[in-house]
Amino acid sequence: MAPVQTPRRVRDLGVVVGTQPTGPLNAITDVPGVRVGQTTISTGDLHTGVTAIVPDGYADGLPAAVAVGNGYGKLVGSTQVDELGVIETPVLLTGTLSVFRVADALLTWLLDRDPRATSLNPVVGETNDGHLSDVRRRPITPEHVHAALDSASADRPAEGCVGAGTGTSALGFKAGIGTASRTAGRGTVGVLVQANFSGTLTVLGTPVPAAPLDADGNSCMIVVATDLPLDARQLGRVARRAVFAMGRVGSDFSPGSGDYAVAFGTHRPPAFADRELRPVFQATTESVEEALLNSLTMATTTVGYQGRTAQAVPHDLVRPR
Template sequence: MKPRARDLGITIGQLQPGPFNAITDVPGVRVGHATVQGLAANGKTINTGVTLIEPRPAAAHLHPCFAGVHVLNGNGDASGLEWIREAGLLSSPVAFTNTHSVGTVRDALIALERAENSDEQRLYWNMPVVLETFDGLLNDINGFHVQIEHVAAAQQAAKSGPVTEGAIGGGTGMICHELKGGSGTASRRLSAEQGGWTVGAIVQANHGKRRELRVDGYPVGRYLAETPSPFAQAALPHPGMGSIVVCLATDAPLLPHQCTRLAQRASLGIARTGGGNEDCSGDLFIAFATGNALTPTDYARKGAFTQTLQMVNNDHLSELFLAATEAVEEAIINALLAASDTSGNGHQVKALTAEAMLEGLRQAGWSAQ
């Protein structure tokens, strides 16, 4: 297993991570991957997949949670976000995949929900949340290789505990800061005096320019010029083209507008690593909060007129915002460290090794604490 940032003595931020340093430190949250690789009939390479984040152990539509979304730059696509903006409710898993598989994954999640629940439990409609980033350099993206069985496999693989990172699931074919990117995760747990809540992040990192990469605030990317860029021989995409999608989770009792504010802080975590400045990048974020137990909407039999809710006092939101920022920052670095060299369709993308990262940090003036 490759080292993560903290294994190398890189301590990002002020707050402490949870036991897994992953989004699964938020109780009930589970993550599953399904990776699709091989050679297509047209001779092109397949490097893609799907990653699934389940907000609660039970069916999401039976146990919805408050949520909010934020778009830093809209050169990307997603399904299911308009209802979250309107109602503030997440009632599906959150899926990450490639740009041209959003529709397939959305349809698969609807079909799986209908197959797994009785008539009494089925929703009249379902609008799953699916976010994407572009893997067309390393993957035969127009081959539509992600299918319903892969979404089902990711769902079956979903579990709590440590989360596999790097070139896996939806992150299989992704490129980050001109290095091999993919899936990464991290968390922060607040002290009892700060509320005791946990914030976790998972990213699909496919963005950024090499020279702008920062690690713990140090301009490491400036010292990685010897690593070849995968874009050197490609007309498109060019360095910086790509996207990053983020899912934030917390067990704090946040209301929808507070979830939106939490989602906005993903922008700061990306900025701290040197990203977020590209026109050709889809930077889409979702945050959900499991701290309130909500009654599911029942279109056949209307429920009670009111529900009893809790809300974090605004005086205590700053700590949660910092936790989200730090978790996203570290998740991106973990994604880079976990990735492996990947080839596809005549292109090779080198991974950032721990040795190269540490040497870049030392050249930039960093020393282990």
Template sequence: MTETPRQRLRELGLTVGHIPTGPLNAITDVAGVAIGHVSLHEGESTHTGATAVLPHGGNLFQDKVPAGFAVLNGFGKFAGSTQIVELGELETPIVLTNTLAVGRAIEALNRYTLSQSGNEKVTSINAVVGETNDSRLNDIRACRPSVEEIEQAIRNAQSGPVPEGAVGAGCGTVAFGLKGGIGTSSRKVKVGKAYYTVGVLVQSNYGGHLMVAGRPYQTKASHDKDGSIVMIVATDAPLCSRNLKRLAERCFGGLARTGAALSNGSGDYALAFSTAESVRRTPERRKDISDAVALSNDVVSPLFEAVIEATEEAILNSLTMAHTVTGYNAGTGKPSTFEAISLDAIRSL
């Protein structure tokens, strides 16, 4: 039987918040941002993959972007985070994958960065990798995705519409006892006399008592509270790394709105970066007193609210766009199935 085509939250008649979205309602509404997936659905034992986020299409190691990192509950692994906290900048694409593939993702980012023209003398790279554990649907011990497969996700990254649901790093994830995955959303806000875009992409793999646009959604697995989520924020607003950290922290507001349990076993991570040319960390700016022009503290609140709304909607899109997956529970050694959220039930909320 053919599964019902999946739809995004707004296609189901529900909206989150009041701020308008970008044209695609995706992180790629921020100009220059590209997303790449490698999705591995092979038999019943392999349901995993990788998702790459590229802030711009140039040499990121040479033209670094300011970034901020935030943790709510740190039960997880986020490679490269300490240097982001220390220096406030991003010098590689961001890769999301499964827990045991973090090392392979670092190697893929190293290979990609070293291969770029202008990096012939580079001897140290701060590869940035986030993860969640997809072992409830995937044989995580089988060492997939490979280094080569992850590098493919990086090199195939594109702008435009972003595939969501059980794709990329979301192939085997579970949220609220339902099939989770990759989701995205965006907001366009006015700050002073200018308009800026905020985009969010999430890898949902956590639990709690699900709320859909403020309405409770009853699931069979309301006891399912542990897990993790990674939330990536992109904006074209010129922000310093300190305010980007504050932007990243607002993801947790959107996360809470979905009914997250925020349990002991949850890894809740957020990373925000700015693509604005005026704050880019170019080689010239890194050699001297920076002439970067950034928004002041007093005007950034609209961006904070935009992140909260976009995060909540991105999470819900990760659920509504995911299809039912039957896989392999590496912890029990038995087959497992996680159903997609019911679109009919959402329409009736």
């Protein structure tokens, strides 16, 4: 059995991704007005939860876009985001078979806050945590969803085996939730990921082979937030770069993978020239790469459903040689 290790972010292990500076928390909550709340279920055969990304001003519609790397998944609300270029609710993440219960509970939470609303488009994504959690039980209740929303704060979100990442694995190891940020010119790009995909872990270009997990689900949800005044078309370009960044940590983009990115802006755009997007793209790919690595190094070995185990990545394999 591997020795117990303290979860640490990759920067604390000496791994510095890219060249752009991070925000103060190196988290999605470095973007002003973005908060995150999480509910975790971790007991016996259940390892799952809810992660809520709550931006200020969502009720008035914020510019947004969705990028689909591989559409083998359930991203509730994505077609309306594509059509209108806005989100009008928080973005929630959970396990595959709970996604519809989470969407319904989110609607209840929103309707309670707006008695005049007659149409809302909840945005809820998922990855399959069925390797470590009994997904058929669909344990998420409205209380779990409302607790995640009500607890949302601007603090750095917890990472690893929490919220929607409680039962996920990636690249042969236990994974979960990860976050990171970069400053980009006059604004900030922040990212939160729910990592649950296959491939060979790669750290700063160096492969770190692992024994393959016999796990169901090979997917990733990426949420990108920025306070730069980008329109929906430009956010679509950002979202696509977010999915591309999965390849930097070794994703094999398997046929059974649901790889999605939701990108939104907290400021409605007056104008932002496409020629100014280069540092934004770099900030996005660097943030996604680091967030994915954090999702692994902050996770802990977990024994779950039917005694199945996902081992934490040994930090000595990640540290620079």
